Amino acid sequence: MTIAAQPPQRAQSRRVAATRLRDDHHERIVIRQDPDTGLRFIVAVHSTVLGPALGGMRLKSYPGGLMEALEDVMCLARTMTLKASAAGLDLGGGKAVMIDDGRPDLREARLTGAAGVIEELGGAYVTAEDIGTTTADMDHMARFTRFCVGRSVRNGGGGDPSPLTAATVLEATRRGLTAHDGSGELDGRLVGLIGVGKVGGALATSLVEAGARVVVYDVDVLRCERFAAEHPGVEIAESAEAVLARQLDVLAPCAAGGLIDDSLARTLDVRVVAGAANNPLSGRRVARTLAQRDILYVPDFLANCGGLIHVGLEWYAGRGGASESELVAGAMESLERAIATSQRERLTPLEVAERQALERVEAARR
Numbered sequence: 164m165t166i167a168a169q170p171p172q173r174a175q176s177r178r179v180a181a182t183r184l185r186d187d188h189h190e191r192i193v194i195r196q197d198p199d200t201g202l203r204f205i206v207a208v209h210s211t212v213l214g215p216a217l218g219g220m221r222l223k224s225y226p227g228g229l230m231e232a233l234e235d236v237m238c239l240a241r242t243m244t245l246k247a248s249a250a251g252l253d254l255g256g257g258k259a260v261m262i263d264d265g266r267p268d269l270r271e272a273r274l275t276g277a278a279g280v281i282e283e284l285g286g287a288y289v290t291a292e293d294i295g296t297t298t299a300d301m302d303h304m305a306r307f308t309r310f311c312v313g314r315s316v317r318n319g320g321g322g323d324p325s326p327l328t329a330a331t332v333l334e335a336t337r338r339g340l341t342a343h344d345g346s347g348e349l350d351g352r353l354v355g356l357i358g359v360g361k362v363g364g365a366l367a368t369s370l371v372e373a374g375a376r377v378v379v380y381d382v383d384v385l386r387c388e389r390f391a392a393e394h395p396g397v398e399i400a401e402s403a404e405a406v407l408a409r410q411l412d413v414l415a416p417c418a419a420g421g422l423i424d425d426s427l428a429r430t431l432d433v434r435v436v437a438g439a440a441n442n443p444l445s446g447r448r449v450a451r452t453l454a455q456r457d458i459l460y461v462p463d464f465l466a467n468c469g470g471l472i473h474v475g476l477e478w479y480a481g482r483g484g485a486s487e488s489e490l491v492a493g494a495m496e497s498l499e500r501a502i503a504t505s506q507r508e509r510l511t512p513l514e515v516a517e518r519q520a521l522e523r524v525e526a527a528r529r
Contacts, residue, residue, distance in 0.1 A: 167182055184453035193280060204276065216257025218240060221261070222296050224264070238444065249468065249494060251466055254471075275307055278303075278311070281304075286309075299315070331366075331472075332466050336437040337349065342499070342502045342503075355379075357422065358416070363381070375413075376398075383508075383528045384391040395448075415436075422445075434459065439466070440463065440467075462512055476490075501519060
């Protein structure tokens with residue numbers, strides 16, 4: 164792995180010792196710090212074997228500072244490689260994070276600076292919205308870089324990818340339930356959903372419409388209250404721990420990653436884990452702990468691939484290829500194959516889905 168910095172004019176860069184982090188063979192990592200705007204920005208390109216590395220730009224605070232942000236973006240970039248491959252897209256995996264220090268007055272200037280870094284990469288990385296960023300942010304960044312998707316329809320983009328992400332999670336949940344106990348019916352099921360942001364909120368709405376009983380929690384209490392007011396019957400939990408302590412048909416992690424560690428996996432009382440969050444498990448071995456307790460973990464990069472499909476088609480607009488519905492259907496077929504294969508080979512669906520995705524990357528590399 165190389166860590167590269169290409170600072171323009173007065174911007175500063177910092178070289179970080181990567182030996183403390185899991186490598187996973189990232190192609191490029193760029194770290195940029197700008198003292199004028201306070202920008203602290205990292206781009207991780209995991210793979211460009213199948214195509215340009217497309218992945219969202221996350222605006223998030225990191226109490227552990229730069230090293231915590233670096234670990235997060237590296238892990239997310241690898242997940243995007245798996246997601247793009249599993250979804251049948253001719254795209255690689257990458258991710259960006261901009262460290263949030265609570266200065267909204269500098270947001271626009273920092274977005275401009277981040278766009279400049281992405282433009283310098285010459286198309287190796289294509290950005291999109293993610294946690295903390297919006298379609299409006301992508302419209303702004305697109306003024307300064309060609310390598311930006313997730314723009315508004317009025318500005319030539321495909322619009323917010325969140326609805327398709329939520330729809331894909333919903334379908335993956337149905338298929339997970341079918342594999343676990345023979346029925347994908349959601350009517351009457353109890354679903355615990357953590358995180359009711361853009362995707363989580365859309366997913367919760369669809370679950371309610373499908374007849375599921377839904378209990379939600381979000382760190383933004385007002386967001387939870389607004390959602391419950393709009394959806395009578397939805398229960399608000401007092402904490403994430405309160406959701407995790409419930410006996411659930413489905414646990415849907417829809418916030419930041421790392422929610423479920425091995426200790427929690429040994430106490431959960433759920434049938435299926437399927438959500439919109441990237442990397443909701445603290446490590447890959449957690450999936451095996453869940454499987455040992457007859458809990459089906461639906462691989463996150465298949466469950467939530469709808470958003471990447473949406474922005475991926477925006478990037479390749481007018482160049483032919485499969486339609487959005489065809490790609491989503493293909494991803495769900497891949498999910499079913501992964502689950503069926505895992506049962507035959509006594510592996511977890513996550514292990515099989517990762518293997519399938521990486522085989523496609525390796526075949527293209529050869």
